[in-house]
Amino acid sequence: MKFKLKVWRQKTATAPGKLVEYQAKDVSPNTSFLEMLDVVNEGLVAQGKEPIAFDSDCREGICGTCSLTINGEAHGPDHPGAACEVYMRRFKDGETIVVEPFRAKPFPLIKDLVVDRSALDRIVQAGGFIAARAGSAPEANSILVPKHEADRSMEAAACIGCGACAAACPNASAMLFTAAKVSHLAFLPQGQPERTTRVLKMVTAMDAEGFGNCTNTYECEAVCPASISASLIAKLNREYAIASLKRRAGE
Amino acid sequence: MIVAVTGVVLIAFVVGHLLGNLQIFLGPDWVNSYAEHLRALGPLLWAIRAFLLVSVLLHIFYTISLAIENRRARPVQYERKDNVKATFASRYMAMSGLIVLAFILYHLAHFTVRVTDPRFLLLKADPLNRYDVYSMMVYGFQNIFVSAFYIIGMFLLALHLSHGTSSFFQSLGLNDKKLTPRLALAGRIFAWLIFVGYTSIPIAVLFHLVKPAQEL
Numbered sequence: 069m070k071f072k073l074k075v076w077r078q079k080t081a082t083a084p085g086k087l088v089e090y091q092a093k094d095v096s097p098n099t100s101f102l103e104m105l106d107v108v109n110e111g112l113v114a115q116g117k118e119p120i121a122f123d124s125d126c127r128e129g130i131c132g133t134c135s136l137t138i139n140g141e142a143h144g145p146d147h148p149g150a151a152c153e154v155y156m157r158r159f160k161d162g163e164t165i166v167v168e169p170f171r172a173k174p175f176p177l178i179k180d181l182v183v184d185r186s187a188l189d190r191i192v193q194a195g196g197f198i199a200a201r202a203g204s205a206p207e208a209n210s211i212l213v214p215k216h217e218a219d220r221s222m223e224a225a226a227c228i229g230c231g232a233c234a235a236a237c238p239n240a241s242a243m244l245f246t247a248a249k250v251s252h253l254a255f256l257p258q259g260q261p262e263r264t265t266r267v268l269k270m271v272t273a274m275d276a277e278g279f280g281n282c283t284n285t286y287e288c289e290a291v292c293p294a295s296i297s298a299s300l301i302a303k304l305n306r307e308y309a310i311a312s313l314k315r316r317a318g319e
Numbered sequence: 320m321i322v323a324v325t326g327v328v329l330i331a332f333v334v335g336h337l338l339g340n341l342q343i344f345l346g347p348d349w350v351n352s353y354a355e356h357l358r359a360l361g362p363l364l365w366a367i368r369a370f371l372l373v374s375v376l377l378h379i380f381y382t383i384s385l386a387i388e389n390r391r392a393r394p395v396q397y398e399r400k401d402n403v404k405a406t407f408a409s410r411y412m413a414m415s416g417l418i419v420l421a422f423i424l425y426h427l428a429h430f431t432v433r434v435t436d437p438r439f440l441l442l443k444a445d446p447l448n449r450y451d452v453y454s455m456m457v458y459g460f461q462n463i464f465v466s467a468f469y470i471i472g473m474f475l476l477a478l479h480l481s482h483g484t485s486s487f488f489q490s491l492g493l494n495d496k497k498l499t500p501r502l503a504l505a506g507r508i509f510a511w512l513i514f515v516g517y518t519s520i521p522i523a524v525l526f527h528l529v530k531p532a533q534e535l
Contacts, residue, residue: 119459137397137400140348140397140400143402165413168398171396172392173391174392177395240393241389278391280384280393281388283409284409284482286405291403298499299498299499302488302493302494302499303492305490305491309320
């Protein structure tokens, strides 16, 4: 197969960027999207040109490092799945493919397709943890977790923190990410002591990063590689409302 | 949250206003006595109007400031951005809202302040000496441009509500995985029922199914 690529090239955070055309020839349909970019990069290196910079790590959809917007969709056309799980057979032979970075003000561009997503880390640092006693692990059955709640918690904990939700959102809102991180602890007994302060602090941190607001378009859940449901955003709103009332009442 | 709550106040008004208006199909006596009752509320009517005005202003103020924040959250736009799930209505809430606002301003000038149509001054009181709201509505909608703008206004209102109604539940956290699609569907059905209800009046007038109760 062969493709015409239009890739966002930008030398530094402040330099102006633009879409640059590349040809990808003799691509096997079973090549993954990132491998295809690797092949294009080898060609560029052979010509003495600067290869396209892009993020990747595990390349099996579990680490959340890849961050490409392919043909206008965060992580490309195969949902749910990360960009590394997209195969070239998914595209038509000869198709023009536009590759851009995740775009949001809190994700400053570093180079080409690489953006800095540490804003998400800072939201987690604001409250996405539990206070646990250090030392040896407690006996497994000392804290009982009903199966249903464990399942709901696991659904939320599936978030790999890639930031596709904010990248796809028309408002660049990170509500789905924050909702997942707040919810997976709110469902568990271990998360209860900080439950009220956690949601207040994480939402404050999210706003401080400059993300937009949720207008319920659900574009986030459509592109989420971990299938996080936007109903968790309703849960986040619920948690936030209750926490605000509790804080006001001094509880 | 303020947007959601004021939105619901305005939805309640839209429903109440529709029920009031639909009385046109029951004849002049119903509409005119309904209007008389509303006016007889006196200070209470002004309290309701003030409440609605405050709701509208808060709704607009907060949505516009949120929209500005949202615009700032993505300073560099995508060269290509596809929408996987977001509906047209959900992406153009500000646009539909502002056009509905323009419509409401005209609508108030037309039927409440009555400054746009000189013929309304010629209307005589009905047999029970009440203002003939019925004939005013009919004469108003006999103008094809008035009716067309009304229908366009209602179309955009329905578009706005088709997203806004179910959005209320999500924003207040009154939602879950099973309810979300059901509420989205119910919101859409509700919005288009509102559209059908409101537009039935100018259409009935234009097709002469509803005739004025008096000659001018």
